[in-house]
Amino acid sequence: MTTVAAKPATKPATMAQALGRALRDSMAEDPSVHVLGEDVGALGGVFRVTDGLAREFGEDRCTDTPLAEAGILGTAVGMAMYGLRPVVEMQFDAFAYPAFEQLISHVARMRNRTKGAMPMPITVRVPYGGGIGGVEHHSDSSEAYYMATPGLHVVTPATVADAYGLLRASIASDDPVVFLEPKRLYWSKADWNPDAPQSVEPIGRAVVRRSGRSATLITYGPSVPVCLEAAAAPAPRAGTSKWSTCARWCLSTTRRSPRPYDARGVRSSCTSRVASGARAER
Amino acid sequence: MTVMEQRGAYRPAPPPAWQPRTDPAPLLPDAEPYRVLGTETAGKADPGLLRRLYAELVRGRRYNTQATALTKQGRLAVYPSSTGQEACEVAAALALKERDWLFPSYRDTLAVVARGLDPVSALTLLRGDWHTGYDPREHRIAPLCTPLATQLPHAVGLAHAARLKGDDVVALAMVGDGGTSEGDFHEALNFAAVWQAPVVFLVQNNGFAISVPLAKQTAAPSLAHKAVGYGMPGRLVDGNDAVAMHEVLSEAVARAREGGGPTLVEAVTYRMEAHTNADDATRYRPDAEVDAWRDHDPILLLERELTERGLLDDDIRRQAAEDAETMAADLRERMNQDPLLDPMDLFTHVYTEQTSQLREQAAQLRAELEVASEEADASEGRTR
Ligand SMILES: Cc1ncc(C[n+]2csc(CCOP(=O)(O)OP(=O)(O)O)c2C)c(N)n1
Ligand SMILES: [Mg+2]
Numbered sequence: 098m099t100t101v102a103a104k105p106a107t108k109p110a111t112m113a114q115a116l117g118r119a120l121r122d123s124m125a126e127d128p129s130v131h132v133l134g135e136d137v138g139a140l141g142g143v144f145r146v147t148d149g150l151a152r153e154f155g156e157d158r159c160t161d162t163p164l165a166e167a168g169i170l171g172t173a174v175g176m177a178m179y180g181l182r183p184v185v186e187m188q189f190d191a192f193a194y195p196a197f198e199q200l201i202s203h204v205a206r207m208r209n210r211t212k213g214a215m216p217m218p219i220t221v222r223v224p225y226g227g228g229i230g231g232v233e234h235h236s237d238s239s240e241a242y243y244m245a246t247p248g249l250h251v252v253t254p255a256t257v258a259d260a261y262g263l264l265r266a267s268i269a270s271d272d273p274v275v276f277l278e279p280k281r282l283y284w285s286k287a288d289w290n291p292d293a294p295q296s297v298e299p300i301g302r303a304v305v306r307r308s309g310r311s312a313t314l315i316t317y318g319p320s321v322p323v324c325l326e327a328a329a330a331p332a333p334r335a336g337t338s339k340w341s342t343c344a345r346w347c348l349s350t351t352r353r354s355p356r357p358y359d360a361r362g363v364r365s366s367c368t369s370r371v372a373s374g375a376r377a378e379r
Numbered sequence: 380m381t382v383m384e385q386r387g388a389y390r391p392a393p394p395p396a397w398q399p400r401t402d403p404a405p406l407l408p409d410a411e412p413y414r415v416l417g418t419e420t421a422g423k424a425d426p427g428l429l430r431r432l433y434a435e436l437v438r439g440r441r442y443n444t445q446a447t448a449l450t451k452q453g454r455l456a457v458y459p460s461s462t463g464q465e466a467c468e469v470a471a472a473l474a475l476k477e478r479d480w481l482f483p484s485y486r487d488t489l490a491v492v493a494r495g496l497d498p499v500s501a502l503t504l505l506r507g508d509w510h511t512g513y514d515p516r517e518h519r520i521a522p523l524c525t526p527l528a529t530q531l532p533h534a535v536g537l538a539h540a541a542r543l544k545g546d547d548v549v550a551l552a553m554v555g556d557g558g559t560s561e562g563d564f565h566e567a568l569n570f571a572a573v574w575q576a577p578v579v580f581l582v583q584n585n586g587f588a589i590s591v592p593l594a595k596q597t598a599a600p601s602l603a604h605k606a607v608g609y610g611m612p613g614r615l616v617d618g619n620d621a622v623a624m625h626e627v628l629s630e631a632v633a634r635a636r637e638g639g640g641p642t643l644v645e646a647v648t649y650r651m652e653a654h655t656n657a658d659d660a661t662r663y664r665p666d667a668e669v670d671a672w673r674d675h676d677p678i679l680l681l682e683r684e685l686t687e688r689g690l691l692d693d694d695i696r697r698q699a700a701e702d703a704e705t706m707a708a709d710l711r712e713r714m715n716q717d718p719l720l721d722p723m724d725l726f727t728h729v730y731t732e733q734t735s736q737l738r739e740q741a742a743q744l745r746a747e748l749e750v751a752s753e754e755a756d757a758s759e760g761r762t763r
Binding site: 157162163165167168170171172173174175176177178179180181183195198199202203207208209210211212213214215216247248250270271272299301358359360361 | 535
C-alpha cells in the first residue's frame with residue numbers, strides 16, 4: 098500500500114509517450130527485451146507507442162510480424178523458452194482474441210506446468226476500453242476474460258507516471274502480464290519528469306489517490322480519473338443524497354492491477370462505506 | 380515523367396512487372412512418398428545406422444505395448460499409442476543433436492524417450508499429473524503439447540531466438556494430419572518461412588484425427604504440398620521406412636542449421652491402434668484396412684533389409700528383444716509405485732511469488748488436511 102505524493106512538475110507528457118519511453122528504457126537496459134507486433138516497426142504502432150524503437154534497436158529487436166495474433170504470442174512463447182523477454186503488442190482489444198488460446202493454455206500455465214523451470218516473462222500490451230469514438234471491436238473492455246485466469250497478472254495504468262512505472266515493472270516481471278492500455282488516456286497529459294522516471298514497486302499493490310473519511314471508491318485504470326472527479330465534486334446540502342455526501346469526503350483507491358488483487362492494501366484503506374466499479378463499453 | 384506529361388500521352392505508367400516471389404518448382408514434394416528400404420539405394424545405407432534403427436524400433440514397439448498395458452492397470456490416465464509409427468518417432472529423435480530442441484505432441488512420448496528422457500518422466504502428463512515431469516531446458520524437449528498445433532509457433536519462436544543469438548540450434552516440431560487444419564499450423568509455418576527460422580515441421584499423417592479420415596481434413600494434393608504456399612520445401616516420405624525418414628529429417632535439420640530455413644516433412648504412416656485406449660476404432664474403420672498395413676510395418680521393412688544384407692542374426696534379434704524387455708520391466712515396476720504427491724504444490728508455481736489469495740487458499744487447504752488427518756488418526760485409534 099503506497100500513498101502517492103504529488104511530484105514536482107517538470108514537462109507535460111502523454112501516457113503514450115510515457116509508455117514508449119518505458120519500452121525504450123527496458124530495451125536499452127536489457128538486451129533480452131524484444132518488441133513484436135503488427136505495424137510496430139516503421140509506423141511505430143497505430144497509437145505510436147513503439148515510435149522510434151526499430152530505428153534505435155533494429156528490426157530484430159522491434160519486429161513487424163506477419164498479421165496473426167496467435168502466431169505473435171505463440172512465437173513469443175518460444176522466444177521466452179529460449180530466454181528472451183518478449184513484449185508483444187496486440188493492435189486493439191478485440192484483436193487480441195485470436196491469441197486467447199496461447200495465452201490461456203500456454204502463457205499462463207507454463208511456469209506451473211514446468212514446476213517453475215520455464216517461466217514466461219512475456220508482456221502482452223493491449224490498447225483497451227472505449228471513449229475515443231472507435232467503431233465496434235475497437236472499444237472492448239476485455240479485462241474480465243484475463244482476470245479469470247490464474248498465472249496472469251492483469252494491470253492497467255491510470256496516470257502518466259503509472260504508465261511508465263507499471264510497464265517497466267511488467268517487463269521486468271518473470272510472470273506474464275496482460276498490460277491493458279486505456280485508449281482514452283493515451284493522450285492524457287501530466288507533468289512528468291522523463292529524466293528521472295520512476296518504476297513502481299512490485300505489481301499488485303493498491304494505491305490511495307485521494308484521502309477522505311466518509312467513503313471509499315475502489316476502481317482501476319481509465320475509471321480512476323472519473324472517480325477522482327466524482328470525489329472532488331462539491332457536497333450538496335447535507336441529507337439530499339447519501340452518495341454525494343460520501344463523495345465529498347471520499348478516499349479513492351486505485352487497483353493498479355485488477356489481478357492479482359491487493360486485498361490487504363484495499364481493506365486497510367477502506368472506510369465504512371465502499372463502492373467499487375469500473376466503466377466498460379463492451 | 381510528370382503527371383502532366385503522362386496526361387499528354389493519354390497513358391498511365393505501367394505497373395511494375397509481376398514476378399513470383401520465389402520459384403515454386405524446387406519447393407514441390409515428390410510425386411510419391413520417398414522410400415529407401417526395398418529400393419536399390421537401400422544397399423548404400425550404413426549398417427551401423429540400420430542396426431541402431433532396428434534396436435530403437437524394437438524397443439519403441441515394446442514401449443508402446445507396455446504403456447498401453449499400463450492404462451489397463453490404471454497406471455496411466457490415457458495413452459495415445461504410436462504403434463506403427465515408430466519409424467517417425469525414432470527418426471525424429473535421432474535426427475537431432477543434443478543442443479537442438481524437440482517439440483512433441485501427446486502422441487510423441489516415444490520420440491521423447493528415444494531422445495533419452497526417462498520414460499517415467501516422459502509419461503508424467505499421461506499419468507494425469509498437473510506438471511510436465513521434466514525440465515524442458517535441461518533436455519531441450521518442450522512439454523508434451525495437447526492443444527493441437529499450438530506447440531508449432533513455440534518451435535518457431537525458439538528457433539528464431541536461437542538464430543538471433545547466433546546459436547547453432549534447430550527445432551523439430553511434431554504434429555498430426557488433423558493438426559494441419561488448425562490455425563496455429565498455418566501461422567507457425569508462415570512465421571517460420573518469413574523469418575527463415577531453423578525449424579523442421581514433421582507431420583505424421585497416420586490417416587486419422589481420432590475418427591476423421593484425411594479426406595475430410597483437406598483437399599490439398601498432399602499435406603507436403605502445403606509447404607509451397609508458405610515458400611518452404613515440402614517433402615513427402617514413407618513414414619514406415621525408418622531409413623528414408625532418418626535421411627529426410629537429417630537433411631532438413633542440416634538445411635535449417637546452415638541457414639536454409641524451414642522444411643515441412645509429411646510422413647505417410649498409419650495408426651495401428653485406436654486413437655487412445657479410450658477410443659473404439661471399429662466404429663469408423665474396417666479391420667481389413669488395418670490388416671493391409673501389417674505387411675508394411677516399420678520393423679518388418681527394416682528386418683527384411685537387414686536379413687537380405689546378412690546383418691541380422693538370432694543374436695542381434697535376441698539382444699534387441701532382451702533390451703526392450705528390460706526397459707519394459709523397469710517401466711512397469713516404477714510406474715506401479717504410487718508417486719508422492721504434495722497437495723500444497725498446487726499453489727507453489729502459479730506465480731513467481733505467491734499472491735495473497737494463493738497464500739490464503741494454501742493455508743485453508745493445509746488446515747483442512749490437518750483436520751482430515753487428525754480425524755483419520757482418531758478413527759484408526761478407535762478401531763485399533
Ligand atoms: C485444439 C484441439 N482441438 C481438439 C483436440 C482434441 N483432439 C485430441 S487428438 C485429436 C485428433 C488429432 O489428430 P491428428 O492431428 O491427426 O493427430 P493424431 O492423434 O492422429 O496423432 C483431437 C481432435 C485437441 N487436443 N486440441
Ligand atoms: Mg492423425
